[in-house]
Amino acid sequence: MNNDLDLVEFTGDLDVDRTEVISMLKLGQELWYWNGADRSAEAFELMKKAYELLDRPELIRILEAHFRDRDRSSVDLIQH
Numbered sequence: 001m002n003n004d005l006d007l008v009e010f011t012g013d014l015d016v017d018r019t020e021v022i023s024m025l026k027l028g029q030e031l032w033y034w035n036g037a038d039r040s041a042e043a044f045e046l047m048k049k050a051y052e053l054l055d056r057p058e059l060i061r062i063l064e065a066h067f068r069d070r071d072r073s074s075v076d077l078i079q080h
Contacts, residue, residue, distance in 0.1 A: 024047075
């Protein structure tokens with residue numbers, strides 16, 4: 001990979017190893033935190049794909065709730 005953003009291109013590849021999935025998740029979190037709303041759609045897609053590959057549906061639900069409302073401080077999974 002030439003740079004971290006190349007990770008966006010292989011999010012559709014289901015044959016990725018755990019290290020690559022963790023890298024996708026880390027990049028998504030960094031984009032979300034450091035770039036705010038400017039890169040939130042890209043960050044969301046990276047984190048969602050990583051959580052799918054890690055089989056973490058609860059974290060996807062939390063991510064989706066925060067994506068709909070970035071200012072949300074917490075998520076009640078029973079309500080979502």
